[in-house]
Amino acid sequence: MGVKMKKVFEEEKNILEVFAEIYIFTVIILFPLIINKYGYFKILECKWYSYLIISGLYVISNILVILYYMFVKKFNIFSKIKLKIIQWLSIGYLLVNVISCFLSPFFGKYDLFVGTGRGEGLIMTSLYVLTFLFVSLFAKFKKRYINYFAISLVLLNIIAILQYIGFNPFNLYQNGIGTHNVSFMTTIGNIDFISALYCIFISISFSSYVFLNDNKKWENVLYLISIFMGFFIIGIINVQSGKLALLATLVIVFPFLISNNRRLSKSLIVLAIILLSYAVNIIINPEYHYDLGSLNFYFQFNYIVVLFLIVCSLLIYCSFKINKFEYDFTGNNKIIKYIYTGIILCGLCGLLFLYFYNFSSGFLYEIHMLLHGNFEDEFGTYRVFLWKRTLMLVKDYPLFGSGPDTFAIRFMAKFTDDIMKIGPLTINDTAANVYLTMIINIGIVGLISYITFLFFQIKEGINKMNKYSCVLLIPIICFLIQDFFNLWVVIITPIFWVLMAIHYISLNESIVIKRKKL
Numbered sequence: 001m002g003v004k005m006k007k008v009f010e011e012e013k014n015i016l017e018v019f020a021e022i023y024i025f026t027v028i029i030l031f032p033l034i035i036n037k038y039g040y041f042k043i044l045e046c047k048w049y050s051y052l053i054i055s056g057l058y059v060i061s062n063i064l065v066i067l068y069y070m071f072v073k074k075f076n077i078f079s080k081i082k083l084k085i086i087q088w089l090s091i092g093y094l095l096v097n098v099i100s101c102f103l104s105p106f107f108g109k110y111d112l113f114v115g116t117g118r119g120e121g122l123i124m125t126s127l128y129v130l131t132f133l134f135v136s137l138f139a140k141f142k143k144r145y146i147n148y149f150a151i152s153l154v155l156l157n158i159i160a161i162l163q164y165i166g167f168n169p170f171n172l173y174q175n176g177i178g179t180h181n182v183s184f185m186t187t188i189g190n191i192d193f194i195s196a197l198y199c200i201f202i203s204i205s206f207s208s209y210v211f212l213n214d215n216k217k218w219e220n221v222l223y224l225i226s227i228f229m230g231f232f233i234i235g236i237i238n239v240q241s242g243k244l245a246l247l248a249t250l251v252i253v254f255p256f257l258i259s260n261n262r263r264l265s266k267s268l269i270v271l272a273i274i275l276l277s278y279a280v281n282i283i284i285n286p287e288y289h290y291d292l293g294s295l296n297f298y299f300q301f302n303y304i305v306v307l308f309l310i311v312c313s314l315l316i317y318c319s320f321k322i323n324k325f326e327y328d329f330t331g332n333n334k335i336i337k338y339i340y341t342g343i344i345l346c347g348l349c350g351l352l353f354l355y356f357y358n359f360s361s362g363f364l365y366e367i368h369m370l371l372h373g374n375f376e377d378e379f380g381t382y383r384v385f386l387w388k389r390t391l392m393l394v395k396d397y398p399l400f401g402s403g404p405d406t407f408a409i410r411f412m413a414k415f416t417d418d419i420m421k422i423g424p425l426t427i428n429d430t431a432a433n434v435y436l437t438m439i440i441n442i443g444i445v446g447l448i449s450y451i452t453f454l455f456f457q458i459k460e461g462i463n464k465m466n467k468y469s470c471v472l473l474i475p476i477i478c479f480l481i482q483d484f485f486n487l488w489v490v491i492i493t494p495i496f497w498v499l500m501a502i503h504y505i506s507l508n509e510s511i512v513i514k515r516k517k518l
Contacts, residue, residue: 104403
């Protein structure tokens with residue numbers, strides 16, 4: 001490349017890099033906070049149009065800059081930047097969505113570009129993929145991107161805590177929705193969406209605090225505050241899918257948490273912070289009296305709080321002791337394998353116990369019944385009801401599905417009577433499982449293309465792992481686990497795609513850790 005062309009290349013790349021950084025900041029910190037005057041009643045529409053504008057401006061700006069340099073400066077940036085397999089797979093996933101849309105039996109009858117359920121039609125899917133491509137191609141990794149997630153979590157938690165103690169910031173509660181209705185919190189809305197988003201934010205703060213050695217003191221404080229506040233809200237909303245995803249992720253990374261004294265020491269501090277958040281929740285003990293329209297605090301300091309505080313103190317004490325006791329088996333693959341083997345054996349023993357012991361009710365009772373082949377509709381807060389019937393729909397349009405975001409059309413038309421039998425008619429526009437919903441919307445080909453994209457994202461993350469990509473890979477895994485019990489919606493999904501793009505660009509950093517050191 002000549003000196004002149006090299007200068008043009010750097011100039012164009014710098015502009016696109018600035019655009020990418022602005023987009024990353026906007027989606028992680030500003031986008032979650034966007035609301036309109038209608039509060040929770042039109043929060044989905046508000047987020048949909050907001051993201052359409054944000055991502056649309058970002059995509060159009062990139063295209064205009066590329067075209068300007070191509071036709072005015074006579075320089076094609078793509079002649080110097082080559083797409084890699086992950087980018088090609090994301091394009092393949094988008095093409096499957098396009099094919100599914102135009103082959104859909106509902107194309108022409110319904111607006112599949114917007115979608116018929118949650119607005120997750122071809123437009124949103126295209127924007128997710130295009131923004132991923134532009135960020136992954138032109139952005140340069142900066143550590144502050146990791147801090148953006150923690151900052152965003154703190155801001156959301158402040159709003160949620162104010163709501164919990166009786167305030168109504170931004171007038172989000174309106175027209176019959178109480179100021180202490182925990183079905184809707186923060187500027188995210190539905191508690192299931194909050195839980196999904198917190199799977200990303202909390203796990204990033206946790207992994208950043210535990211795995212990074214170059215944190216400044218204020219960064220460690222930020223991570224711990226965000227974890228404390230995050231689990232305080234997690235305890236309030238009490239969404240089981242989020243808790244399960246966070247626990248499963250903890251089990252997956254557990255061998256690396258105890259692999260040296262520093263990580264174990266920090267992990268114990270995080271555990272103490274989590275227990276402290278639950279203790280504070282018990283102490284505050286607010287109760288909203290709907291008949292009086294007032295919120296009262298019944299402060300308490302019972303034996304459970306005392307027990308939590310004692311355990312927290314012991315954990316912190318052990319943390320300081322362990323930190324002084326130098327050990328490191330990070331590079332010992334045999335020990336890591338033994339720990340994973342122990343985890344698997346413990347899991348099998350747990351399932352065996354649940355198979356034979358019949359709990360009278362609750363989540364463990366449902367697992368017991370499922371292990372005996374009893375798939376009652378009401379299990380998993382009626383997720384089993386959705387999953388069983390969703391699988392019946394696969395055979396109708398197996399390859400490319402019935403089109404992006406068409407689940408509601410098919411499910412409601414076929415199972416209206418079943419829905420009426422379990423209660424008032426509701427709109428079931430997803431299977432409460434991203435992967436099952438996807439197989440109905442874009443078929444087996446679409447699901448395979450998405451899973452292949454994810455597989456290579458994780459594979460590359462493991463093979464090229466460095467200290468920052470490690471931190472970003474953990475929340476990706478956590479979010480993918482909770483996707484088994486949740487749905488895609490524009491309120492949270494753009495942040496996941498930005499996370500994947502940041503993870504990808506972090507793999508190109510020079511601070512590579514040898515795999516034996518992980």
